[in-house]
Ligand SMILES: NC(=O)C1=CN([C@@H]2O[C@H](COP(=O)(O)OP(=O)(O)OC[C@H]3O[C@@H](n4cnc5c(N)ncnc54)[C@H](O)[C@@H]3O)[C@@H](O)[C@H]2O)C=CC1
């Protein structure tokens with residue numbers, strides 16, 4: 001009999017599915033492995049079509065009552081979920097770090113507080129969601145955001161609970177029920193979230209969490225005709241498969257995909273700041289969709305920028321992510337490491353030069369790498385690596401900088417370092433990107449629209465855009481005053 005309970009640093013995690021307010025086992029399981037040391041953490045219930053159907057059925061059954069729950073009550077429960085997250089920050093942080101290898105200090109001080117904030121923000125935004133009535137030839141138009149129904153949320157391993165709750169919170173706030181499927185490489189904190197939500201009073205079936213492989217339970221979820229929304233964060237090939245499944249029922253989709261974002265460094269920039277921004281791109285061992293992985297540096301500043309970057313990057317400490325002094329942890333999985341090294345070795349073989357790194361480290365670590373002498377049309381410049389691998393190219397003028405910046409299939413983000421406001425105002429409108437940062441990086445606000453252009457995604461989430469996606473927008477038009485009959 002498979003034991004569906006994992007204990008991580010003293011924290012017990014039930015690894016069965018959470019469906020309709022009950023823990024449900026599967027006949028099959030898969031092994032969850034920690035990227036820190038390759039240790040098997042335990043067995044996870046491996047769902048398939050039957051569990052997908054059960055979870056969607058539970059979500060469908062729970063939907064009408066949750067949708068009819070007054071907004072203020074929904075908001076109260078979501079704040080209670082945030083309270084539960086805040087009480088368990090330490091536990092969530094160590095479990096997440098053990099499961100996906102990202103830094104414990106970031107989980108403690110940045111990520112888990114943001115998880116709680118995701119719930120608080122969308123709970124509060126729900127209460128402000130309003131559209132002023134307007135008139136058409138004396139008739140009144142009233143716009144409403146009606147809950148849509150069961151939502152399937154499919155999430156990746158690079159920031160598991162953060163990216164899951166960034167979808168779960170608005171979907172629930174909107175009055176929908178949810179089936180969450182976390183990535184199979186990092187499933188643990190989603191299961192803890194199910195416990196926290198139940199303790200906070202979220203009714204059974206409103207949030208369901210199922211585990212398993214994308215090709216098995218994932219496809220069964222995305223092709224289910226009772227699902228009213230699908231939101232996905234992950235890779236482009238998987239997005240295509242999900243879009244094919246969704247097409248069967250014309251289920252609306254929100255897709256947040258990869259990136260190959262540029263950091264443009266103009267010679268008039270504060271070079272220390274530009275270098276700080278550049279070194280940040282190794283955060284989370286490079287497993288960040290928003291990362292500015294392509295440095296584009298004005299020719300006259302390139303030598304000095306590179307010298308200062310190398311000084312700073314080589315001082316980063318790579319090691320156990322539970323150690324407070326570590327800057328770069330492991331990559332998630334041997335397969336991902338293989339993929340990263342494949343990109344780098346092919347680039348080196350075709351003429352790229354490693355300014356630093358260019359090889360594996362011990363175990364599941366990849367040496368922070370900067371490659372130069374790379375061609376614009378090469379794989380390493382065009383494809384998302386999702387590891388601590390950056391490239392450096394130079395440009396002669398603004399036009400060339402913009403041409404290189406925009407010359408990929410992606411359009412998620414761009415970062416510009418310049419000392420000139422006029423230049424920033426000229427350059428930023430010409431960049432193809434969902435988010436552009438000027439002399440800063442990763443300043444995120446849930447009010448802002450978030451998503452990508454081109455292959456970086458479809459749609460935007462954040463603030464009212466999240467409610468626009470997770471709701472059926474309705475316009476109710478009433479005839480001019482005087483039609484009411486009093487049947488009192
Ligand atoms: N935009 C982002 O934030 C992320 C981008 N990536 C990119 O994707 C590459 C591959 O990483 P993967 O783990 O393979 O990402 P993936 O896109 O395959 O996995 C993300 C999620 O999709 C699910 N999934 C996979 N196939 C599915 C299907 N047919 N139907 C429904 N759900 C399915 C997975 O179980 C997981 O929960 C990375 O190297 C990176 O380039 C990966 C993770 C996050």
Ligand SMILES: O=C(O)/C=C/C=C(\O)C(=O)O
Nearest residue numbers: 158159233288289290444
């Ligand atoms: O933390 C955020 O606000 C967004 C992060 C997005 C990613 O890291 C991703 O999808 O890879």
